Structures are given as structure tokens and as C-alpha cells.
Amino acid sequence: MKQTISQDTARDIPQEQLDYIRIYDRAAREQHYASSRIIVLSLVLILILLVVWAKYATIDEVTRGMGVVIPSGKIQTVQNLEGGIVEELLVRDGDQVVKGQALIKIKNQQFESIFKESKSAMNGLALEIARLRAELDHTSLVIDPELKALVPAIARIQSQLYESNTRFLLNQQRILEEKIRQKQAQIDKYRLQIKHLAKKARLLKQQIDITQPLVERKIESKTDFLELQRKQADIIEQKELASSSIPELKSQIAEMQKKKEELAITFRTRAQKELGEALTRRASLVEKQATFKDQVSRTLVTAPSAGIVKQIHVNTLGQVVKPGMDLVEIVPLEDNLLVEARIRPSDIAFLHPGQKATVKVTAYDFSIYGGLPGRVERISADTLKDERDQTYFLVEIVTPKTNLGTKEKPLEIIPGMTVSVDIITGKKTILSYILKPLLKAKQNALTER
Template identity: 40%
Template sequence: KVIPSSQIQIIQSLDGGILQEIYVQEGGLVIKGQPLARIDDTRFRSDFDQQEQEVFGLQTNIIRMRTELDSIIISDMSSDWRQQVKITKQNLVFPQTIIDEEPELVKRQQEEYSIRLDNLSNQLEILVRQIQQRQQEIEELASRISTLTTSYQLVSRELELTRPLARKGIVPEVELLKLERTVNDIQGELQSVRLLRPKVKASMDEAILKRREAVFVYATDLRAQLNEMQTKLSRMNQAQKGAFDKVSKAVIASPVIGTIKKINFNTLGGVVQPGEEIMEIVPSEDKLLIETKITPKDIAFLHPGLPAIVKVTAYDFTRYGGLKGTVEHISADTSQDEEGNSFYIVKVRTQESSLMKDDGTQMPIIPGMLTSVDVITGKKSILEYILNPILRAKDTALRER
């Protein structure tokens, strides 16, 4: 008879669920990949859709953050504080698939992108005004120092010329005292202005540093958030693969070509437990494996590799012919049937898996069908068939047993 050459395939649902559809019947032929049954995927699809939303959110956040970082320029080479930090908005571009799937999400990210960079620009603009104000103050102090220095030089010269005249009584002493007081006042004011100038310069440098630090801290925090988002996205992608696998496995497909041997569930809406057996499939192959019984008296000249002809009892041999095969295995010892008859088990592998009608239609052969096998051990001519009985009689003539 025809036997399965590989083990019976047990069809299971890895995750279980509610049985929604059964597409096959017992005894039916199936091909590899053919849908057998369907598990309700509502729960799995809900999880997958939720994870897909999270993935889109993470992807758009990552794209926005990267574009923000590309819009921020920090230069260590320039001595001009204006060139050390720049904010140049880059175009925020999203994949078309995300734009089509989540237009509102894309819109929110675009708004957040503009708001965040605008806020940073406004923060930097305040510091720019402070720097420019300090620059103006420094320029005013420089001008004031120049004016006071000139005034001091002129009044000091006037004082030098007035002293001799005051000693001679030409100029009143009161006038001399006024000039001395004026010189002291100018000198004191000049000293105060000169002391104020470094303080204003230090205040300007501090504003420049704050401007640079504000951008540096912003970029550092943004990179940290970006790294965190990328880590989350990596984990979510793995989780989404698992969720997609559950959705895809809701439709249970045949792993092999074969015949449905048994279906364990017949009630739609029933609950299938994870790993529970749903049905069994007996595999079919391009080459069949035939198991036949050979009596001990016929075993002597048999060995693996001999050609054979397999006749399927379900199909008329004279009409459909048989299958060519090869002896593949001979059991090492005899077995006995229920009646006590001894036999060797011989397995024959066929070259084809089906018979063919005249019109080309295949006649399927499935495990369990009964067969008869003719093993070809050699060839004889017609003359040999005629002479063999005579030769055997000659060999045994005039002998006692």
C-alpha cells in the first residue's frame, strides 16, 4: 500500500483564538500555502494598528529632531560671535507613506518644528539685543574716555599756566582753586569710566557665552531625546514584527502538499487554545513510497536498486498502467501477519506521484491506497522459458530424495 514518506503534519494555532472559518474538508487534497482555517484576528490587528500608530509617531519625531539639529549651526572656528551660532530652518520632509497614512500627525510635527525653532530664535534674539546694547555702551564709554582725556589735558595745561599768574597776583586765587577742582573732577570721572569699561565688556562676553550655551544645551537635550526615540523605535519595530506575525498567522496555511486526514474542530466560533491541534495532513510528494510484503522464498534475488512496477488497485492497470519505481529498502528480518504468515517488508520509491489519463488528467494517489508490486530481477527469452523445465528435470532425474 501507499504510505506517507514523511511524518503526518499536525496543524496548530500558535496564538489561539476564536475559530472563524474552516476552508477544507477531511479527505480533501491541499497544496503548500493553501489556506486551511482562519482565526479571528480582531485582537491581533488592534494590537498591530496601535503599534503602527506608535511607530509612525516615533518616526515623525525622529525626522523632526534630525531636521532641527541640521538647522542649528555651532562653529568653533569663527571669532565673530554672530557667526558662532546660527539658526537656519531646513525643509522638514516626511516619507509619502506617512503623509498619506497620518496627515494630521505630519501637520502637528510641522507645527512643533516651527514653534520650537522660533522659540529658540526668540531666546537668542534677546541675548543678541543684550550683546548689542553692551557693544553700544562700550562704544559710548570709549567716546566718553576720549572726551574726558582731551578735557583733562586742556584743563591741566590751563592750570599749569594759571599757577604762576596766581602767585604774582595777576589771577585771583579763587580762579586757581576752580581750575584745580575741575582737573580733579575730570580725573575722577575719567578713572570711573575707565573702570566701568571692563565690567561692560565682561557683561557682553557673558551674553555671548549665554547665547552659545543656549544653543549647545538645546542641541544636547535634543540629541538625548533623539537617541531615546531611536531606541524606542528599535524596540517597537521588533514588537510590531511579532504583532504582524500574529496577524499573518491568523490564516493558517498548509505547510505541505497532502491530504486532510482529520479535522478536530467543526464548530465555527469555538475557542482554539494556543498550540492546540486543529487538523492533521498526510503529506504527498512528487515520489510515492510503497510498502509491499515479499515472501521469504522470493526474497533471495531482491536487493535495493532493482526496478519495479507499482500497480494501484483503485485504477485499472490495463487502462492507466502502473508507476515505475526502485526498490529502496528491504527489512533485515521477517515479520508475521495475524495468520502467522512470514514476510519481508520491501519499500519501493516511485518516479511519479500520480497516473495520467489519455487527456492528460492526473489520477491522484494518496496514502492508504492498496497496490501490487512487480520487482524486476532479470529478463528471460522465450527459449529460456521453454527449456528451463526440461533442464531442471534433467538435473533431478535418476535421483532419490
């Protein structure tokens, strides 16, 4: 606090005290000025720092608009190609379904019966093919226990056929083998006979050679000599007859062996032909069975994609479903959420596809649950008008998430929910934001007429 001393008072004060008071007063004033300078300098420094911070600190420029969640795909209408009778309704309106989930079970007795018959025929063909391959390869018939359990009657018939066919072949071959053995025994008999006749012929020739000189000298009777010659001719004839019979018997044996081989070839040829026919029938039946299976599988109507059941067109058990009739309408729920936002024409200039955005669902408090990150997917080419005749641009925003909350407790977002959208169009410094009104005023100042 400043103190002033008048001249009269100064005369009454000793000079030493007066000097002390003056020094004290001057020191107080200098201390006050120093404090003021520090405060002023601090304020100036703070102001400079604020200006520098405002020059370099940036904030997002945001364009805002209101919108609504829409299905990312068109509403899907589920139909049934063949039709039938409603056996079971597995969902209700508003249910959320996943891809492939059963919706309606339709009963079609005709297709189920045809499919069962085709399966039975396939099992029968499998057994027939196994039998024919066993016959073709000359191996034992091994029947799959599973097939035997499915079609025991057919398995029994195929086993009997295999035994009958193989037994018939073996019997025919055994008959021929027996005949071959008989012919071979005859050959052996003829060879033994030829050997015996040859020995007799040698002995008889010796006897004739001895007797002939005696007959010439009329010591032996000529009649006896002629009898010996007759016997010799008979032996030679028997020997030649036996010798000529052996090639014929060998020829018969060769013919029988050939016939035996032909039996095996005929057996294999027949098995090969029947196997080819069976394989052809199976290939044809496989194609038909795929069609039958597809028809039977379509009796269980399933969801083509994940979504929400919008409407079920059949609601009565036993109701007749016509072929191609609309059964269920599903609003798709894809991995991405699609939002349509309305942006004023005055805010559209700096928008373009690919910009980041934040989607705030009005049904959930943003301060608690936050929003969904997204990006601008498409901007309408021209303005549209709403029911109040106000123009706007339609902007589509895609979000990678389809729900808020946590993984354990997700908050589902369904088509029809309203949202607010913040689209980040750029960045600007705080200083430029503060100076913007001044710059606008400068541009418009002193230009009035």
C-alpha cells in the first residue's frame, strides 16, 4: 500500500527516518511492478501456447444425418418346388434363423416312396455286382453285412444264384473231366494192347520163319502154316486198329478240354455281360437317386440365409402346399449391417464413398453402449424428396458389426431401427474453427452498397 508524506510531516521527521521511508516506499513499488510483469508475461506466454496449440491441434469435421437400418439383401421368399402337405411348422413370425435352419416340414409320400424304392434297388444292384464280380474272378462271394441287414431277401437270392451258377459250371466241368479220364483210360488200354499184340506178332513171326522151311520140305502141314499166317494177319490188323484208335481218342480228349475251357469262357462272358448291364443300371439309378434325394430333401424347407422370419404364408398342419407356392419370407441378416441415411444437399459436397462414419442406434444409449464404426458405401446420384417435400441425398453406410454390446450379451440391431450417422469428412485446426467467423465477416465487411 502506497503512503504519501506531506512536506509539513517531512519536516517533523528526522532525516534518517525519512530516508528509510523513501527507500522502503521505492522497494515496495519496484516489487509491485515486478509481480505485475510476471503476471503479464505469464498471460502472454499462455496465450501464445494456446494459439500454437490451436494452430496444430485438429478436430474431425463431421456431417450428420438421420437414417434407418435396412436389410443388406432383398427380402427372400422361400418356396417348395414339388409341394405336399404341411407336417410341422418349426418357426414363427419374428424368429431369428440361421442359414440352413429348418422352417417347415412338408410330407410328400410319393417322393419318399420312390426314394426308398431307389435305395432298395441300389442295394440290390450292389449285391448283384458283388456276385457277378465273384463269378468273374472265380473268388468266394463276400456280402457286406450292412447290405445283408438292409435287404436280407435279395442277399439270400444272390447267394443262391452264386452257388447255383458256380455249381452248374463245376458239374459240367466234372462231367467233361470224367469223360476225359475215360478216354485216357481207353488210350492206355490200347497202348497196352498194342504192346501185347506186338509181342505176340514177334513170336508168331519167329514161329512162321521156323515153320516155313519145314513146310517147303513137307515136314510140316501146309494147312498149319496157313493158319499161322492167318493168325499173324489178325494180330497185325488188331494192332493197326488199336493204333488208329489212339489219335481219335486224343482228338476227343482235346475236344473235351476245349469244351471245358469254353464252359469257363462262356461262364465268364455271361458274368461280364451281366456285370456291364448291372453297372449301367446302377449309373442310371445313381443319377435318378440324386434327383429323388433332392426331391425328398426339399420336403424339409430350410432358410437360404441367416435372417428374421417376416411372414409365414402357411399356418395350419395338414394344409396342402401347391408346387412353387410362397411359404416363408425372410429378412436377411448378413455379416454387414446396411444403413440408409438422409443428408442435406448443403452438406453433401465433401462426401464420397469410403469415408469413415459412426452409426448411433437411437434405441440404445450412445453414452452407455457406444456406436458402430462404418464406411460410406454409396451416395445417390441425385436428390430425393420426402413426404414433407424436403430434398435430401440418400447415403448408404455399411458396418462390419451387426450388434452392440458384448460377445456374451449382444444387443441385436434389426431392420427398421432408426439411427443417427456421423460421417467424418475431414479434419481442421481449432484455430481455423475459431477464426472462421472472423474470416467470414472480413469477406462480407464493407461490401454493402
